[in-house]
Amino acid sequence: MESPSRLAGLLRDGRFVVTAELSAVNSANPEATWRRAEVLRGSVDAINCTDNTGAHVHISPLAAAHLLVERGLEPIMQLTVRDRNRLALQADLLGAAALGVRNVVLMSGDDVTAGDHPEARRIYDIDSMQLIEVAAGMRDRGIYLSGRKLEQAPSFFIGAVENPFAPPLEFRPLRLQKKVRAGADFIQTQLVFDVPIFARFMQMVGELGILDKVFIIPSIGIPRSARGARYMRDKVPGLYVPASLVDRLEKTPPTRQADEGVQIAVELVSAVRAIPGVAGVHLIGIKWEEGIVQASEAAGLLPRPTLSPLATIGGRG
Amino acid sequence: MSITERLVLAVEKPLKEAIWGCQMCGQCILHSTGLSCPMRCPKNLRNGPCGGVRANGNCEVYPDKRCVWVDAWEGSRRLPLWRDHIEHLQKPVDWQLQGTSSWINLLNGRDRVAPQGWQPNGKP
Numbered sequence: 001m002e003s004p005s006r007l008a009g010l011l012r013d014g015r016f017v018v019t020a021e022l023s024a025v026n027s028a029n030p031e032a033t034w035r036r037a038e039v040l041r042g043s044v045d046a047i048n049c050t051d052n053t054g055a056h057v058h059i060s061p062l063a064a065a066h067l068l069v070e071r072g073l074e075p076i077m078q079l080t081v082r083d084r085n086r087l088a089l090q091a092d093l094l095g096a097a098a099l100g101v102r103n104v105v106l107m108s109g110d111d112v113t114a115g116d117h118p119e120a121r122r123i124y125d126i127d128s129m130q131l132i133e134v135a136a137g138m139r140d141r142g143i144y145l146s147g148r149k150l151e152q153a154p155s156f157f158i159g160a161v162e163n164p165f166a167p168p169l170e171f172r173p174l175r176l177q178k179k180v181r182a183g184a185d186f187i188q189t190q191l192v193f194d195v196p197i198f199a200r201f202m203q204m205v206g207e208l209g210i211l212d213k214v215f216i217i218p219s220i221g222i223p224r225s226a227r228g229a230r231y232m233r234d235k236v237p238g239l240y241v242p243a244s245l246v247d248r249l250e251k252t253p254p255t256r257q258a259d260e261g262v263q264i265a266v267e268l269v270s271a272v273r274a275i276p277g278v279a280g281v282h283l284i285g286i287k288w289e290e291g292i293v294q295a296s297e298a299a300g301l302l303p304r305p306t307l308s309p310l311a312t313i314g315g316r317g
Numbered sequence: 318m319s320i321t322e323r324l325v326l327a328v329e330k331p332l333k334e335a336i337w338g339c340q341m342c343g344q345c346i347l348h349s350t351g352l353s354c355p356m357r358c359p360k361n362l363r364n365g366p367c368g369g370v371r372a373n374g375n376c377e378v379y380p381d382k383r384c385v386w387v388d389a390w391e392g393s394r395r396l397p398l399w400r401d402h403i404e405h406l407q408k409p410v411d412w413q414l415q416g417t418s419s420w421i422n423l424l425n426g427r428d429r430v431a432p433q434g435w436q437p438n439g440k441p
Contacts, residue, residue, distance in 0.1 A: 107368075108360055108362065108367040111377055114369075122359065125410075127360070129365065145434040146434055147432065166366065166368055167372070168374075168390040178364060178404060
């Protein structure tokens with residue numbers, strides 16, 4: 001029996017959703033993934049399983065997503081075109097569908113030079129835009145990129161990413177529109193620290209007239225310490241961390257920095273929530289699932305809604 | 318490779334390498350990318366920049382080089398004819414064409430051949 005995406009149901013139902021990033025483990029023991037994921041139960045609607053994030057090797061997103069499905073938690077499987085060619089990508093998409101994964105987020109991925117295997121060969125056989133179209137083809141037309149038919153098509157809720165803060169800023173909304181045309185149902189953005197730039201981005205997306213075709217979910221980071229904020233500023237590609245934020249954490253005594261980080265996240269959630277077209281938030285606490293729960297609670301996002309079975313009918317996508 | 322293709326390549330290759338840093342993908346879309354070659358992007362992105370572009374407009378992978386898509390966007394704004402082609406969805410690269418003449422592939426239509434399942438407008 002086909003079980004549809006609960007995340008899609010909530011969004012189409014007009015609920016303000018909360019998704020979160022699960023820190024991918026380096027353990028062959030499934031308990032390690034479950035331990036971290038269980039912290040998030042009840043505090044978020046769906047959980048992102050990252051794909052060698054920052055180009056550092058971790059458990060595969062397909063395996064992590066399946067472990068979540070086993071425990072009745074809803075995964076969002078990230079998939080990059082950095083590590084797989086078009087055959088492997090389609091194989092993993094189909095395999096994920098068979099294992100009960102209903103949400104995917106498709107992206108280019110941080111370059112290998114950002115990670116712990118900088119000498120690796122990067123793949124980039126197809127780009128993220130093309131992967132979205134390929135996934136949509138599998139879902140909507142029941143075919144592989146080659147044109148060969150699937151016996152049963154997957155029923156994905158297709159996500160993509162966008163970085164509103166990376167140049168060329170004026171092209172970013174058009175690139176998002178391109179992803180929507182290719183088949184993206186929802187977008188998770190890069191971490192938002194600079195609210196005015198994000199608001200301007202959302203305004204430009206609104207002017208393209210696509211806010212009723214896609215759900216946009218900005219990412220909100222929960223810095224645990226001044227050191228963590230500095231790491232994000234200096235080491236993570238495409239991340240723009242304002243000096244004022246690092247400053248604010250540095251001026252906070254070390255024992256209180258985690259609380260201050262949660263407070264920063266709460267302020268950001270309330271700021272982005274006021275922007276038209278924002279459909280939810282994606283919470284990221286690096287190796288800090290407890291921070292996600294604290295931020296979700298402090299931002300007034302709890303309890304998470306339950307979904308009526310009828311809510312998955314109709315609406316966008 | 319035919320003698321004709323060799324002769325064409327003898328002109329095309331050095332010319333396009335000198336002007337655009339051509340990588341000889343054999344399926345040129347320069348007019349859709351503001352005359353900035355997308356195959357110079359270390360991620361081979363043909364549909365726009367990745368999220369890793371630095372604040373100064375330089376490449377995530379090569380901090381001292383300008384992002385080819387920042388150039389592509391600015392270049393596309395200056396094109397009189399193909400300005401909006403940067404918004405077109407580009408099909409996956411056909412790696413079988415690597416090293417062949419894109420001029421010949423353009424004339425005989427080979428560069429427009431897409432995988433059968435590539436039907437961007439075929440959505441219900």
